[in-house]
Amino acid sequence: MKSLSLDGQNFWITPLVEQGFVLTPIDKIINPAEMAQQIQRELQRKSLKHVRDVIATSEEIFISTKRYKKAIKELDKLHFDRPEISEWKIPVWFYDSPDWNNIEAKSSYTKERYIAQISKRKLTIGMMGFLPGFVYLDGLPAEMQVERKSNPVYNPRARVLATGGPYLGIYNLPSPSGWNILGQIPIELLNLKGSQPLPFNISDKLKIEPISEKVFKKITAKKLNIRSYNA
Amino acid sequence: MLNVELIKSGLFTTVQDGGREGYAFYGIPSSGYMDRSAAHIANLLVGNKKDNALIEMNVVGGTFSFDRDCIIAITGADMQASIADIPCKRYQTLIITKGTVLKFKNAVNGMRTYLAVKGTWKIPKIYGSKSTLCIGQNANVAGRILKISDRIQIESLGNVHNTPVVFWPQIPDYISIGTISLTKGPEFTLLKKPKLLSSSYSISRRSDRMGAILNGPVLETQLQETFSSKFLFPGMIQCTPSGKLIVVLQDGQTTGGYPRVGFIPKKELDRFNQLRPGMEFRFRVLD
Numbered sequence: 001m002k003s004l005s006l007d008g009q010n011f012w013i014t015p016l017v018e019q020g021f022v023l024t025p026i027d028k029i030i031n032p033a034e035m036a037q038q039i040q041r042e043l044q045r046k047s048l049k050h051v052r053d054v055i056a057t058s059e060e061i062f063i064s065t066k067r068y069k070k071a072i073k074e075l076d077k078l079h080f081d082r083p084e085i086s087e088w089k090i091p092v093w094f095y096d097s098p099d100w101n102n103i104e105a106k107s108s109y110t111k112e113r114y115i116a117q118i119s120k121r122k123l124t125i126g127m128m129g130f131l132p133g134f135v136y137l138d139g140l141p142a143e144m145q146v147e148r149k150s151n152p153v154y155n156p157r158a159r160v161l162a163t164g165g166p167y168l169g170i171y172n173l174p175s176p177s178g179w180n181i182l183g184q185i186p187i188e189l190l191n192l193k194g195s196q197p198l199p200f201n202i203s204d205k206l207k208i209e210p211i212s213e214k215v216f217k218k219i220t221a222k223k224l225n226i227r228s229y230n231a
Numbered sequence: 232m233l234n235v236e237l238i239k240s241g242l243f244t245t246v247q248d249g250g251r252e253g254y255a256f257y258g259i260p261s262s263g264y265m266d267r268s269a270a271h272i273a274n275l276l277v278g279n280k281k282d283n284a285l286i287e288m289n290v291v292g293g294t295f296s297f298d299r300d301c302i303i304a305i306t307g308a309d310m311q312a313s314i315a316d317i318p319c320k321r322y323q324t325l326i327i328t329k330g331t332v333l334k335f336k337n338a339v340n341g342m343r344t345y346l347a348v349k350g351t352w353k354i355p356k357i358y359g360s361k362s363t364l365c366i367g368q369n370a371n372v373a374g375r376i377l378k379i380s381d382r383i384q385i386e387s388l389g390n391v392h393n394t395p396v397v398f399w400p401q402i403p404d405y406i407s408i409g410t411i412s413l414t415k416g417p418e419f420t421l422l423k424k425p426k427l428l429s430s431s432y433s434i435s436r437r438s439d440r441m442g443a444i445l446n447g448p449v450l451e452t453q454l455q456e457t458f459s460s461k462f463l464f465p466g467m468i469q470c471t472p473s474g475k476l477i478v479v480l481q482d483g484q485t486t487g488g489y490p491r492v493g494f495i496p497k498k499e500l501d502r503f504n505q506l507r508p509g510m511e512f513r514f515r516v517l518d
Contacts, residue, residue, distance in 0.1 A: 017414055018497060019464055040256040053255040055462040055485050062462035064255070127460070129258040129486040132364075132372050136460065136486075148488050150473035158370070165488050166459055173370040176441070178471075178488070192357075192372060197257045 004072060006035055007080035011061070013072065020052075021068055023061040033127040033202045036061045038080045044195060048074050056127045056202065058138070087122075087205045088230055090170075092161050092183040093216035099180035103163065106146040117144060118182075118208050123168060125204040133172030133190035133197055137206060140168050152176040159185040161208070186211075186219035187229045199226055233299045233385045235348060237377050241293035241335065243440075244377045245363035246354055249282030251373075254358045255485045259372065261465060262362035262481050265343050265440065265504040267497065269307035269403070273347035276304035276324050276397050278388070284352040284361040286377070288344045290507075292335020293377070295346070297327045300391040302349035308341025308405060308505060322399035326391060341405035341505040349394070353384040364482055366441070405505040412499045412515045416468060417461065418490035423451040428492065429514055432476070436508045440482040443503070449474035452490045460486045466495040466503075480504065 002013045004023065009030050011023035025032055036056030042048050050071040053064035065071035100111050107114065118140075126138035140163065148164040155177040162169050164179030171177060172190040190197055200206075211219070219229075237244070247270070250263025264270035264287060271281040279285075286293075292310035305312050305321045312319050313334050319325055327333065335344060354361045354374070363374035413428075422428065432447035452470050463469070467479045469489035478495065479487070493516065495503055506512060 016494075019494075022417075022462075036256065043253050043256075052252045053261075055255050057461055057486060058459055060462070062464075064252075064464065127486070128256060129462075130460065130484045131366060132257065132259045132370075134258045134484075134486075147472070151471055151475065173366050173372070175366045175370065197254070197259065 004076060006075060006078065009035065015068060020062060020064040020071070023063065024059070031058065031126075031203065032056065032061045033058060034083070035080065037083065037202045039063070039075065039078070042078060050074055055129055057129075058126050058136075083201045083203075085203055085205065086201065087207070088200070088226060089207050089209055090185055090189075090226070091187065091209045091211045091215070091219060091229070092185055093211050093213055094183035095213065097181040097183065099162075099182070103146050103180050103182070107144050109144060114144060114182075115210050117141070118168065119210050123206045123208065125200045125202055125206060126167065127202065128198060128200070130169075131171065131173060131175050132192070133170075135170040135172075135189070135198065135200065137168040137170070138166075140166060146180055148178040149180070152178040155181060157181075157184055159187075159189065161185060184216065186216045186224075188223075188225040191225070232353075233297065233301050233348070233350060233387045235383045235385060236296045236298070237293055237379055237381045238296055238332065239294035240376075240378050240381075241288045242291040243289040244293045245287050245365075246284050246352070246361055246374060246377070246383070247287045247363065248284040248361045250362055250481070251358050251360035251364075258485050259358060260364065260482050260485060262360065262364045262373070262440075264345070265481055266307050266345070266501045268501045269343070270345045270347075272322065272399055273304045273306040273345040276306070276322070276399060277302045277347045277349035278394065279347060279349060283347065284354055285348070286346040286383075288335060288346070290342060291337045292344055294335065295333045297329065297331060297333070299329050299387065301327050301385070301387055302391055302394050303327055303333070304347045305344060306347075306399070307344040308338040310335035310338050310344045312344075322402045324394065324396045326394070326396075338507070341403075342507050343505060348385050349389075350385040350387040353386060366482070403505075405502075408502055408506055408510070408512055410513050410515050411495060411503050412517050413468065413493040413495050414517050416491035416493040418452070419492050421452040421490045422470070422492055423453060425516075429516055431511050431513050433511050434506055434508045438508065440480055442480050442483050443478040445476040445478065447476065450476065450492070452492070460488045461491060463487050463491070464494070466497065466500045467491050468493040468495065478503070
């Protein structure tokens, strides 16, 4: 198996027929999603001719390319800068989602205790992807983790906080969902007109603020986005 | 400028092109033609670049009017197309005269039909592509499903009546698709009975451009409850905890938390996307 060094970090390269290749960290010290974000930045600067797409996950990076060897050469020449870490506050109304029954049964936490535990933690942006604007949050303790649903169910609400496997996550759009829905967010996070659809960087910190239905409606009426809410 | 107007919209009629690149990091899928090969042929028959925008119709086609003479081509599924109520052929260059109506009915062979019109389609690009991306019925990420009275402006190129009529030599038959090849996926080894993957399947009616849910044998995987999310691309086959297979398609998610037991190569995905719900097929697992 071949390897590649990016910014002093070594990755195994696994080719995938006609799709591209996978980079897996050899020493598992770094967060591959942080490296992937920097590759994404270069992709948007148009400085990578042979990389079509990059997908970040917490364990590996997928590079979509038609020209495997040329893409590796381009990545080999990249210079990586550490992005600044920001902190964000996100208000969430934990409404009576039908998924709470499942969460309470599988985690042995009551809804109130589950919410209290989430809100006192600083969560970390682990990765993005999945659906347009979806955000994966790391930092959910093992005893609060609930497996994904056996089959996805359509969720008609936009901007919901959910949990699936080891993550908390934010669905910014209505979509089929295999995750358990916890609550709804009254502020816009996704900007599909911007070159960066989400304001976050990988490893940014995020604090959940539980709010009542009344406050949810009040904030919704103000039509705030995440930047104006956090200003 | 040519205006193509939708008189009847069909079941799920959208504008698609070669797809979107560079935004999968943010979960924005590639979208684009479901049957790339058929779409490329349609564009080549009218003299467009092969990745040009065109209209993709699903199961039931639309009805279109044209306010100028123009060159078109129809490829993919047979939707019993007619020009001024006279049946017309697929896989060849066709001339439409001003005021003529082009009608499509339901697909009788295949699932998806492509209508290419010669010229530059005046549709704004979103993240580098003219392809429509709708997540469900409500979330229009890029463009939206076409509806009655929508008009597409196309800047026509050259003299219509001097255009050579070209015939494509092979018209695909989607009734006898039979077998779809797949490459083993990263979690293939998690399958408890991998031979079951080569069984008979059909696509569920609940499928869409995001993913095809397969009806077939229940497959079991050895799985930790909190399996971390992995990357996906169109053609990747995931196995849900209930043992169902889901094939990620052009508007599908870019990461997911179910084991990836295989993926369908691009050319095979073109054929797969012409399978009608309920039609039986088998997977052939490539080594």
